[in-house]
Amino acid sequence: MAPDQPMMLLVRKLQTRVPLDRSDVQAVLELPFTIHSYEAPAYLVREGTTALQQCSFIRTGFAIRQKLTVDGNRQIVGLCLPGDFVDLQHLFLNRADHNVQALTRLDAIDVDRAALQQLAQSRSNVGKALWIDSLIEASVHREWVLNIGRRDARQRIAHLLCEFVLRMRHAGLEQEASCEFPMTLEQLADAAGLTSVHVNRTLKALAGAGAIRRTKRSLTFTDWDQIRDIGDFSALYLHLEQGGPEGV
Amino acid sequence: MAPDQPMMLLVRKLQTRVPLDRSDVQAVLELPFTIHSYEAPAYLVREGTTALQQCSFIRTGFAIRQKLTVDGNRQIVGLCLPGDFVDLQHLFLNRADHNVQALTRLDAIDVDRAALQQLAQSRSNVGKALWIDSLIEASVHREWVLNIGRRDARQRIAHLLCEFVLRMRHAGLEQEASCEFPMTLEQLADAAGLTSVHVNRTLKALAGAGAIRRTKRSLTFTDWDQIRDIGDFSALYLHLEQGGPEGV
DNA sequence: CGTAATATTGACTCACTTCAATCAACGTGG
DNA sequence: CCACGTTGATTGAAGTGAGTCAATATTACG
Numbered sequence: 398m399a400p401d402q403p404m405m406l407l408v409r410k411l412q413t414r415v416p417l418d419r420s421d422v423q424a425v426l427e428l429p430f431t432i433h434s435y436e437a438p439a440y441l442v443r444e445g446t447t448a449l450q451q452c453s454f455i456r457t458g459f460a461i462r463q464k465l466t467v468d469g470n471r472q473i474v475g476l477c478l479p480g481d482f483v484d485l486q487h488l489f490l491n492r493a494d495h496n497v498q499a500l501t502r503l504d505a506i507d508v509d510r511a512a513l514q515q516l517a518q519s520r521s522n523v524g525k526a527l528w529i530d531s532l533i534e535a536s537v538h539r540e541w542v543l544n545i546g547r548r549d550a551r552q553r554i555a556h557l558l559c560e561f562v563l564r565m566r567h568a569g570l571e572q573e574a575s576c577e578f579p580m581t582l583e584q585l586a587d588a589a590g591l592t593s594v595h596v597n598r599t600l601k602a603l604a605g606a607g608a609i610r611r612t613k614r615s616l617t618f619t620d621w622d623q624i625r626d627i628g629d630f631s632a633l634y635l636h637l638e639q640g641g642p643e644g645v
Numbered sequence: 646m647a648p649d650q651p652m653m654l655l656v657r658k659l660q661t662r663v664p665l666d667r668s669d670v671q672a673v674l675e676l677p678f679t680i681h682s683y684e685a686p687a688y689l690v691r692e693g694t695t696a697l698q699q700c701s702f703i704r705t706g707f708a709i710r711q712k713l714t715v716d717g718n719r720q721i722v723g724l725c726l727p728g729d730f731v732d733l734q735h736l737f738l739n740r741a742d743h744n745v746q747a748l749t750r751l752d753a754i755d756v757d758r759a760a761l762q763q764l765a766q767s768r769s770n771v772g773k774a775l776w777i778d779s780l781i782e783a784s785v786h787r788e789w790v791l792n793i794g795r796r797d798a799r800q801r802i803a804h805l806l807c808e809f810v811l812r813m814r815h816a817g818l819e820q821e822a823s824c825e826f827p828m829t830l831e832q833l834a835d836a837a838g839l840t841s842v843h844v845n846r847t848l849k850a851l852a853g854a855g856a857i858r859r860t861k862r863s864l865t866f867t868d869w870d871q872i873r874d875i876g877d878f879s880a881l882y883l884h885l886e887q888g889g890p891e892g893v
Numbered sequence: 894c895g896t897a898a899t900a901t902t903g904a905c906t907c908a909c910t911t912c913a914a915t916c917a918a919c920g921t922g923g
Numbered sequence: 924c925c926a927c928g929t930t931g932a933t934t935g936a937a938g939t940g941a942g943t944c945a946a947t948a949t950t951a952c953g
Contacts, residue, residue: 445881464787467877470795474787486780489773494784494882518769525737525766531780532734536742538786539712539722545794546838547718550941581899590794595941597901613950629715633693634742798909829931843909845933861918 403506404430406456410480411526413567421522428516429509432456435499442484442497449487451507455479458503459579463587464495473588475537476561480568485531488514501579533636540634545590548629550599553589555628558609560635562618567637578616603627651680651754654704658728659774661815669770676764677757680704683747690732690745697735699755703727706751707827711835712743721836723785724809728816733779736762749827781884788882793838796877798847801837803856803876808883810866815885826864851875 404426411417411425433453435441441453441460455477462475474495477483483497483505517524537560544556561578565571582593582600589596603609608624610617618624652674659665659673681701683689689701689708703725710723722743725731731745731753765772785808792804809826813819830841830848837844851857856872858865866872 462787464791466791466795466800472791472794474790486783488780489777490780490784490884492881492884494884495787518772521766524772528776528779529737531776531783532736532738535734535779535783535786536738538783538790539710539743542722542786542789542793543712543714543720545790546720547714552714583899592942593900594943633740636738636740636742831931840910841932842911849933
């Protein structure tokens with residue numbers, strides 16, 4: 398149970414959803430796991446894969462969920478931050494329905510699927526925490542449908558940036574308003590359902606309005622209230638308070 | 646366990662995901678429930694609601710999941726067919742993150758939330774079936790993000806129609822190629838991230854190409870292969886075969 | 894340094910929206 | 924049984940946000 402024990406990351410993640418007792422923690426720490434490193438843009442999961450032996454989560458680095466149309470257009474359907482599960486869906490689904498790709502160099506912790514299944518069904522706190530995690534992911538997907546379907550480019554980009562920053566902050570990975578932003582224009586475009594050319598223009602407009610500042614590889618929020626308003630952002634869909642008492 | 650027992654619908658639904666043994670079935674049938682009727686466009690769930698006492702599923706009729714932007718634009722983020730859960734997410738989330746609205750007259754079966762939680766965590770087959778259901782829902786959301794983000798109007802509408810028909814068929818509710826289609830142009834538009842004017846033109850084009858036929862209140866698929874090709878539709882994301890053996 | 898990604902910018906195009914008018918279907922009450 | 928109102932469908936004309944194409948600049952990095 399050393400603090401540098403990789404599985405402590407999982408324990409802490411679960412504890413943001415449901416309080417775990419000592420024996421729960423012990424059981425999680427005893428799960429069989431291996432660690433895997435990937436270089437961008439390696440695939441962690443490929444759509445259609447069926448022999449799924451583990452569920453992974455991210456120790457360091459970033460990944461994206463994406464799907465492709467027949468004509469080769471890519472849509473990013475979700476982001477994976479450090480501490481997030483990459484394929485919790487494979488706990489019970491037998492076929493991958495989308496791709497997961499490394500955005501940066503990343504370390505993933507692969508937990509044995511059968512053992513995690515077993516744990517999820519025998520320890521109700523752990524099961525509940527995992528279940529909540531997958532329910533929140535669905536909620537985020539719904540917000541993305543709204544974002545892409547009914548907001549214009551300016552709002553979409555702003556919303557996406559807000560989600561990124563808030564999730565970073567919630568994961569304890571963001572110090573100030575500024576942060577290293579891991580996505581290129583093209584990736585941002587694929588996440589927003591736009592083109593990189595238009596994302597470039599939109600970011601320039603946001604910077605012109607004073608909402609953000611851009612330097613080579615990082616992104617600063619110079620006016621959080623403004624960008625939140627532009628992006629029509631409300632954090633409710635992230636269910637960040639779920640760890641609290643019932644009915645919050 | 647009479648065949649007209651409302652909860653048999655839930656049993657059958659769960660059995661499409663995981664085989665249940667006799668005692669599982671018995672336990673499900675013993676869940677406390679009430680039945681509720683709604684007229685369109687009544688709300689079954691309102692975003693932000695916190696005192697969630699039950700999880701509902703649809704006995705007859707149709708509903709939609711939807712969210713609104715500040716400026717009042719509506720986006721439909723999912724469809725609920727007869728036999729589908731309306732708010733399985735409330736099994737463990739304490740706040741509604743979107744609205745659910747009746748599309749037609751509908752009967753819903755409200756299952757006591759605490760009892761269902763209890764069952765989900767004590768009976769692993771039931772728990773697994775419910776969990777799979779919520780994972781599939783997330784998969785459908787991902788496909789919607791792709792559909793709205795990276796397909797043009799023609800493809801989007803075709804894809805949406807394919808999903809509807811396939812889910813109807815899977816629920817055992819569709820006889821032939823034709824079917825009563827419960828959505829207006831405006832609702833179709835809100836589901837596809839388009840305007841009703843453009844949906845009208847797009848449907849007309851699809852009918853002109855011989856892919857569908859439209860009469861007042863119904864929609865016929867005159868050429869399933871064509872509409873599937875137009876919509877870039879592959880049913881993998883619906884995980885319909887999940888009930889089968891592992892690794893299918 | 895050289896080379897490949899990524900970012901930037903301008904000019905032009907187009908898919909979809911907006912606005913607005915008309916039409917059809919349907920339920921309802923007198 | 925029919926006028927009427929309401930909701931949904933249809934069509935045309937005009938506008939626009941975002942895409943496309945293409946050239947150039949910048950950055951990363953071996």
